[in-house]
Amino acid sequence: MIHLAQLTFRYTPASDTLRFPDWEVAQGEHALILGASGSGKTTLLHLLAGLLKPESGSLQVGRQDLARIEGSALDKYRGQNIGLVFQKPHLINALSLKQNLLLAQYMAGLPQDKKSIGEVIGSLDLSHREDALVHTLSQGEAQRASIARAILNKPLVILADEPTSSLDDQNCERVLGMLQQQANRHQATLVIATHDQRVKDKIDKQYVMP
Amino acid sequence: MNLLVLSWSYIKTKPLNTLLNILLLSMGIAIITVLLLLSRQMEESLTRNSKGIDLVVGAKGSPLQIILSSVFHIDYPTGNISLQEARSLSRNRLVRNTIPMALGDSYQATRIVGTNYDYLQLYKAEVAKGERWDAVMEVTAGAQAARNLNLRVGDSFSSSHGLVDDGINVHDEKQFTVVGILAPTQSVIDNLLLTSVESVWEVHASHSEEADSLSQAEHQHEEDGTHTHDHAPTAYVYDSISTQGLPRSEADTDELTSLIVQYRSPMAAVQLPRFVNERSNMQAASPPFETARLFSLVGVGIDLLQGFAYVIILIAALSIFIALYNALKERQYDLAIMRSLGASKSKLFLHVILEGLIITLLGSLLGLLLGHLVTAVLGETFGRTDQVGISPYRVLPEELIVLGASLVVGMIAAIIPAINAYRTDISGVLSRG
Numbered sequence: 001m002i003h004l005a006q007l008t009f010r011y012t013p014a015s016d017t018l019r020f021p022d023w024e025v026a027q028g029e030h031a032l033i034l035g036a037s038g039s040g041k042t043t044l045l046h047l048l049a050g051l052l053k054p055e056s057g058s059l060q061v062g063r064q065d066l067a068r069i070e071g072s073a074l075d076k077y078r079g080q081n082i083g084l085v086f087q088k089p090h091l092i093n094a095l096s097l098k099q100n101l102l103l104a105q106y107m108a109g110l111p112q113d114k115k116s117i118g119e120v121i122g123s124l125d126l127s128h129r130e131d132a133l134v135h136t137l138s139q140g141e142a143q144r145a146s147i148a149r150a151i152l153n154k155p156l157v158i159l160a161d162e163p164t165s166s167l168d169d170q171n172c173e174r175v176l177g178m179l180q181q182q183a184n185r186h187q188a189t190l191v192i193a194t195h196d197q198r199v200k201d202k203i204d205k206q207y208v209m210p
Numbered sequence: 211m212n213l214l215v216l217s218w219s220y221i222k223t224k225p226l227n228t229l230l231n232i233l234l235l236s237m238g239i240a241i242i243t244v245l246l247l248l249s250r251q252m253e254e255s256l257t258r259n260s261k262g263i264d265l266v267v268g269a270k271g272s273p274l275q276i277i278l279s280s281v282f283h284i285d286y287p288t289g290n291i292s293l294q295e296a297r298s299l300s301r302n303r304l305v306r307n308t309i310p311m312a313l314g315d316s317y318q319a320t321r322i323v324g325t326n327y328d329y330l331q332l333y334k335a336e337v338a339k340g341e342r343w344d345a346v347m348e349v350t351a352g353a354q355a356a357r358n359l360n361l362r363v364g365d366s367f368s369s370s371h372g373l374v375d376d377g378i379n380v381h382d383e384k385q386f387t388v389v390g391i392l393a394p395t396q397s398v399i400d401n402l403l404l405t406s407v408e409s410v411w412e413v414h415a416s417h418s419e420e421a422d423s424l425s426q427a428e429h430q431h432e433e434d435g436t437h438t439h440d441h442a443p444t445a446y447v448y449d450s451i452s453t454q455g456l457p458r459s460e461a462d463t464d465e466l467t468s469l470i471v472q473y474r475s476p477m478a479a480v481q482l483p484r485f486v487n488e489r490s491n492m493q494a495a496s497p498p499f500e501t502a503r504l505f506s507l508v509g510v511g512i513d514l515l516q517g518f519a520y521v522i523i524l525i526a527a528l529s530i531f532i533a534l535y536n537a538l539k540e541r542q543y544d545l546a547i548m549r550s551l552g553a554s555k556s557k558l559f560l561h562v563i564l565e566g567l568i569i570t571l572l573g574s575l576l577g578l579l580l581g582h583l584v585t586a587v588l589g590e591t592f593g594r595t596d597q598v599g600i601s602p603y604r605v606l607p608e609e610l611i612v613l614g615a616s617l618v619v620g621m622i623a624a625i626i627p628a629i630n631a632y633r634t635d636i637s638g639v640l641s642r643g
Contacts, residue, residue, distance in 0.1 A: 042640075042641050043637075046636075046637040046640070046641070049550065051549075051550065051636045051637040051640070052637050071554070072554040072555075072556070075549065075552050075553065075554045075555075076552055076554075078550065078551075078552050079551050079552015079553070080552065084550045084551075086640065090543055090544075090547050091547075092544050092547065092548075093223070093544075094216075094219040094220045094222070094223045094544075095216075095219055099211060099215075099219070102211035103211050103216065103548070103551065104551050105211070106211040106212065107548055107551040107552045107553040107557070108551060108552035109552065112211060149551075161640075
């Protein structure tokens with residue numbers, strides 16, 4: 001679940017304070033963060049991922065108030081409980097697809113489990129590309145691989161930043177479907193930050209940036 | 211998956227860059243290794259071979275040359291000293307013992323040394339097969355010399371005049387007989403053929419006598435200076451040998467090449483060299499002083515090469531730094547992704563440091579290997595390194611220090627890129643993508 005209460009954030013002491021309305025998303029629920037470019041969608045998503053530190057307020061993500069933890073404890077919590085998907089796949093080009101997934105387990109401090117990797121890439125139709133270096137993957141395969149990486153550690157929350165913005169209608173539909181399907185499969189809360197109007201009608205729960 | 215695999219995977223993505231850095235570093239390390247192997251082993255060899263020798267007295271000339279020829283057997287003697295003068299010196303109250311040295315002949319470029327049993331004692335040489343020389347023209351071979359020349363007890367050979375095997379100036383008229391082979395001592399004696407002073411005199415005495423007795427017409431030396439004699443052996447001029455002290459000959463013409471002197475008291479170190487140099491026709495040479503002088507002469511070259519090696523290592527470190535710095539600028543997104551996957555700042559710091567360390571470790575190991583290889587090649591090129599006790603197969607403890615130091619250099623080269631990785635602004639980088 002996600003719960004924001006009196007959340008504020010400032011990039012620098014000199015910059016304006018961003019105030020976020022209180023919000024709650026239940027465990028397993030899907031939600032959208034909507035707003036124009038520059039409205040702070042990505043900032044909120046990064047706050048939810050623990051990549052930015054709130055100035056004040058509380059920020060419950062899963063079982064933990066992220067405002068209360070920091071350092072390597074926050075990193076570990078993020079790795080084990082929050083899955084991130086970006087507009088571009090951003091896989092590690094020096095590694096194969098399987099190594100990218102092993103890296104996700106290793107960095108999160110979890111045991112490296114090839115069986116669960118096999119299951120995840122099987123569910124995303126990537127089994128035949130397991131040992132391929134990621135720069136040889138097609139755009140669609142790479143996008144599916146980035147989703148595989150986000151869900152591999154069975155996170156409580158999946159956060160996606162503009163995952164469909166650069167895709168055509170068909171692929172937009174497909175990626176959104178996959179994200180929702182995988183979130184449901186793992187009972188994860190799914191939050192998508194987007195300005196993509198095609199996504200707007202697909203998920204009812206919405207948080208519109210002021 | 212672990213940091214080592216991750217770092218190695220990144221290294222593999224830039225093979226040419228990595229190869230250049232590794233080669234550059236290995237060159238510097240190789241030079242230092244060669245210098246270490248040569249200087250350390252030479253120093254040890256020189257110390258080992260001059261142990262127990264307080265002073266060497268030879269003909270007037272370069273003291274360093276006297277030490278090189280009479281102690282290490284790697285140079286030509288300065289000339290001869292008269293036996294009478296040598297005997298007079300041996301009776302000096304400051305002298306405990308003297309060991310005569312008669313040099314100048316060789317067999318297939320292996321030096322024949324006329325001396326006494328004290329010389330064996332000096333290097334604690336034991337007889338492995340047969341016995342010590344006990345009569346004129348008997349030889350006991352050093353372990354390595356016997357192996358190199360394939361000599362066995364009972365074998366005979368003719369010596370050549372001079373210290374190189376030029377195939378001419380062969381003393382065919384008197385043959386040496388091998389009566390024993392010494393056990394290895396890891397000293398210069400291993401490479402020598404040892405006999406009595408009288409045997410060396412015998413070879414030359416017979417030569418002189420025959421030369422006197424033969425008319426110019428009967429004994430025409432060839433224009434190229436060949437001294438080979440093919441006639442039957444004559445009776446020995448010297449019928450007994452001295453195994454202790456100086457030879458008993460009273461002939462005015464008998465000479466030695468040099469005299470190894472052992473002091474009776476430390477006071478001798480102050481008085482005896484000056485006494486020899488000022489009041490005799492001989493030259494005194496102190497092994498510790500001359501070897502120190504030799505190292506100070508050679509040291510300039512060693513220092514220069516060492517400086518050159520350090521510059522190469524510095525350039526290699528700079529090259530590794532630039533490569534890592536640029537690579538990490540390109541990999542900012544990768545680092546941010548790793549952080550988003552749960553990597554701590556210190557894990558990324560370690561990942562970059564490890565990358566620098568892997569490159570330096572490979573460069574250093576290759577450098578050490580090259581160093582030993584070059585030492586072996588130098589040995590093959592410039593003759594027997596075993597003569598001066600240099601082995602390319604020996605690993606010095608200092609090499610571990612070189613390895614450790616180069617890893618520190620690699621770590622220093624990686625530290626700024628690693629700090630940058632540590633400070634990666636994850637949110638800022640991910641927002642840009």
